[in-house]
Amino acid sequence: MNSFWAVFKRELKSYFTTPLAYVFLVIFLFFAGYLTFFHEKFFEMRQADMQPFFTNLPLLFIFMVPATAMRLWAEERKVGSIELLFTLPITIPQAVLGKFLAAWAFLGIALALTFPMVITVAYLGDPDGGLIATGYLGGFLLAGGFLAIGSFFSAVSKNQVIALVLSVVACAVLVSAGLPTVLNYLSSFLPAGLVSAMKGMSFQEHFESLQRGVVQFKDLAYFVLLIAGWVAACTVILDERKAS
Amino acid sequence: MIEVKELRRRFGPVVAVDGISFSVGKGQVLGLLGPNGAGKTTAMRMLACYIRPDSGTASVCGHDILRDPLSVRRSLGYLAENSPAYPEMTVGGFLNFICDVRQIKGKDRQKRLDRIVPMCSIDSVYHQTIETLSKGYKRRVGLAQALMHDPAVLILDEPTDGLDPNQKHDVRKLITEMGKDKCIIVSTHILEEVEAICTRTIIIARGRVLVDSTPKELKEKHHASLDEIFRTITKMKKSA
Numbered sequence: 001m002n003s004f005w006a007v008f009k010r011e012l013k014s015y016f017t018t019p020l021a022y023v024f025l026v027i028f029l030f031f032a033g034y035l036t037f038f039h040e041k042f043f044e045m046r047q048a049d050m051q052p053f054f055t056n057l058p059l060l061f062i063f064m065v066p067a068t069a070m071r072l073w074a075e076e077r078k079v080g081s082i083e084l085l086f087t088l089p090i091t092i093p094q095a096v097l098g099k100f101l102a103a104w105a106f107l108g109i110a111l112a113l114t115f116p117m118v119i120t121v122a123y124l125g126d127p128d129g130g131l132i133a134t135g136y137l138g139g140f141l142l143a144g145g146f147l148a149i150g151s152f153f154s155a156v157s158k159n160q161v162i163a164l165v166l167s168v169v170a171c172a173v174l175v176s177a178g179l180p181t182v183l184n185y186l187s188s189f190l191p192a193g194l195v196s197a198m199k200g201m202s203f204q205e206h207f208e209s210l211q212r213g214v215v216q217f218k219d220l221a222y223f224v225l226l227i228a229g230w231v232a233a234c235t236v237i238l239d240e241r242k243a244s
Numbered sequence: 245m246i247e248v249k250e251l252r253r254r255f256g257p258v259v260a261v262d263g264i265s266f267s268v269g270k271g272q273v274l275g276l277l278g279p280n281g282a283g284k285t286t287a288m289r290m291l292a293c294y295i296r297p298d299s300g301t302a303s304v305c306g307h308d309i310l311r312d313p314l315s316v317r318r319s320l321g322y323l324a325e326n327s328p329a330y331p332e333m334t335v336g337g338f339l340n341f342i343c344d345v346r347q348i349k350g351k352d353r354q355k356r357l358d359r360i361v362p363m364c365s366i367d368s369v370y371h372q373t374i375e376t377l378s379k380g381y382k383r384r385v386g387l388a389q390a391l392m393h394d395p396a397v398l399i400l401d402e403p404t405d406g407l408d409p410n411q412k413h414d415v416r417k418l419i420t421e422m423g424k425d426k427c428i429i430v431s432t433h434i435l436e437e438v439e440a441i442c443t444r445t446i447i448i449a450r451g452r453v454l455v456d457s458t459p460k461e462l463k464e465k466h467h468a469s470l471d472e473i474f475r476t477i478t479k480m481k482k483s484a
Contacts, residue, residue, distance in 0.1 A: 006344035010330070018332050080328035084389070087292040087324065088345045089317040242294070 003090040007098030008105075015106050020071075028064050028110050035060065036117065048125025053117055054135040054211045058175045058203060061139075061146050066167035068107065069150020072099050073238060074160045082242055092242075096235045100151050107143040111136060131213040138210030141223040142203060146171050148230035155237045171203075178202025245270055245397055245427035246291065250300035252451075253286055260286040262451035263300065268444075270396075273423035275442030275459075276431040279478050283451035284431040285325055288399050291429070292322040304397050318346075321395035323403055327386025331375035335366055335385050338374060339392060346393045356392055364388040365414065379406035387415065391422075398428040404437060416441050435470040449478045 015021040032053065036042050040052030076082040085095055121127045150167040157163045176182050177198045187195045199205055206219040246268040253261045261283040268274045276284045289295045291302055293313035301308055307315035329338055339361070343353045361367050364384045369377055374385060383406050390398060403419065404412045419428060419441050432438065438445050439459050447455040454477050455462065459470060466473045 002347050003345050006341060009344065010333075010341045013337075014330065014332055079331060080324070080326055081330055082328075083289070083294055083324045084328045087294050087317060087322045088342070089314050090345060091314065 003088070004094040004098045007085075007090065007095050008102045011099045011102035012105055015102075021106065024064065024068060025110055025113060028060065029113060031060055031064075032056075032114050033117070048121050049127050050117065050121055050132050050135055051211070053114070054139060057139050058142060058207060061143055062168060062171045062175060064110075065107065065143055065146035066150040066153075066164050066171060068103055069147050069167060070154050070160045070164040072103060072151045073155040073234070074158055074163045077158045077242070078160075086242055092235050092239050096151070096231060096238065100147065100231055100234075103147055103151070104144050107147060108140055111139055111143065128213065131211075134210050134213045134215055137215070138207045138219075141210070141220075141227075142207050145174075145203060145223055145226045145230075148227040148234070149174075152230045152234040152237065155234045155241065174201070175203045178204030178208075246302065246304055246429065248287075248291070248300075248302040251287060251290055251297045251302055252299045253283075253290060253295065253297050259451050261290070261297070264448065264451070264453050265300075266446055266453060266456060268427050268429060270427050271424060272444055273419060273428045273430060273442050275438040275445040276429055276448065277433075277435070277438060277445055277474060278431075278448040280433075282449045282478075284448060285401055286451075287448070288322075288401050288429065288431060289324075291316075292320065292324075292399055293317055294324075318393075319395055320397040320399055321390030321393065323383075323386045323390045323398075323400045325401045327383050329374045329382065329385060329389070332373060334371055334373050335377075336370045338385065339388060342389045342392050348393060356394070360388050360391050363418065364391070365411070380408060380411050383407060384411070384415075387418075396426060398422065398426055400428065400430045402432055403430060404432070404434065412437075435474060439470060447474065447477055454478070 015024075035056040036053040040056065042052050045052065073082070076085065086092070118132060121132075146167075149170050150163070153166040153170065154160075154163040156166070179202075183195055183199055186198065190198075206222045209216060209219050248264060248266050250263045250265055251261055252259075252263050264283070264287060266274075276287070278284050286295070290297050291304060291309065293309050293316050296310065301310050303309065304316045305319040307319065309316050330341075333341065339357060340353075343349070343356070348356060361370060364387050366381060366384050366388055369381050369385075374382065377385065383403070387400070387403060390400070400419070404415050407415060416437065419430065422428065423441070423443070430437075430442065442459060444458050445455070445462065446453055457465075462473055463470065466476070468476075
């Protein structure tokens with residue numbers, strides 16, 4: 001367990017010892033604000049809730065989370081520090097979880113820094129606190145899901161750009177599979193069962209219900225299984241490819 | 245302390261290590277010699293449990309590399325070929341990370357840092373980030389990380405690579421001193437190094453052990469310098 005904490009601590013610290021964290025946070029917060037206030041026309045809606053912010057979160061995360069995840073293992077392999085890490089008394093699952101949770105905590109910090117938006121909404125009206133809380137929970141789980149996919153692709157390729165492109169595509173597919181326009185198009189030539197299965201597998205479906213304030217076991221289980229599955233796959237791939 | 249039994253590993257069609265066996269005891273400094281691509285690094289990586297052998301096994305301090313890799317890693321210090329580290333970390337931060345992983349805490353940690361940092365002559369760069377260091381300093385930081393837990397077994401892959409003559413001398417002296425009560429495997433291309441620090445030498449080529457002897461015995465047997473012996477043995481095998 002101590003080795004896990006050592007990896008977690010080092011990884012989280014490393015975000016802030018390089019410009020990475022600051023560049024990420026500035027861009028993330030700028031676009032989060034821009035999409036909410038200008039793209040969704042927050043003030044013109046005359047409604048004091050966080051809906052415009054949460055609606056755009058998947059779109060923002062499709063680019064921002066893989067950008068965080070791409071370095072997780074690709075950089076370790078490129079620099080060669082993976083050889084150091086896996087000749088220390090650390091198991092692969094401990095290292096994978098340590099790095100994954102550190103990156104997730106970093107994304108949690110990024111999400112938490114959007115708190116001025118909550119203050120704005122609370123100042124302007126009387127928003128439903130529960131709805132905001134479940135929205136944030138959904139956003140955090142969504143970030144975890146994207147991150148798990150990103151960390152898998154980062155373990156697959158030594159090249160960070162390839163890791164980024166593959167994870168953006170994978171995340172985009174999993175988000176767009178739940179969009180009404182895509183589902184309508186698919187239902188024109190696919191059987192209804194398959195279309196509904198695709199909808200069920202999409203991020204959008206589960207994130208939306210959390211956004212509406214509905215915390216269902218199936219949605220939480222979806223995210224937990226998705227994260228566990230991709231993280232486990234990352235462990236297997238790393239064990240296989242660490243020395244290649 | 246190290247028992248290697250028929251270790252074998254291939255990468256696709258290339259056989260990197262082809263059934264090597266040897267054992268090294270306490271107080272021995274074994275020099276692993278061989279031309280480029282001979283399988284030295286692969287053999288060391290298998291001993292450090294970084295890669296798994298296709299067949300065969302080895303034990304370090306009684307722990308099997310296949311059954312109990314974590315105990316093996318706890319009991320050995322390993323310096324990899326290019327002394328990999330985290331470039332954005334300071335030397336101090338990096339050594340503290342190693343202490344965190346190896347669970348060296350409190351006063352004990354400070355005591356070890358106070359001993360190892362001057363021993364590896366890295367006190368002047370302690371607060372510098374690793375990416376700004378020269379190759380020689382990086383190597384010494386790598387050595388410091390391998391020594392931090394005072395391991396009974398040391399595996400050093402080209403420990404003097406990139407060091408200037410003074411630093412080479414210091415590191416060789418350090419290895420000779422530590423060799424008295426530890427078991428050390430050193431891989432090198434530099435034959436004078438073998439004569440200076442190794443109590444035993446193994447020459448490998450194409451993944452096989454060609455010679456297992458002491459530098460003194462080798463010279464007496466062949467009546468030639470280690471350099472000539474190395475060339476003769478490795479070339480002989482190539483043409484065979």
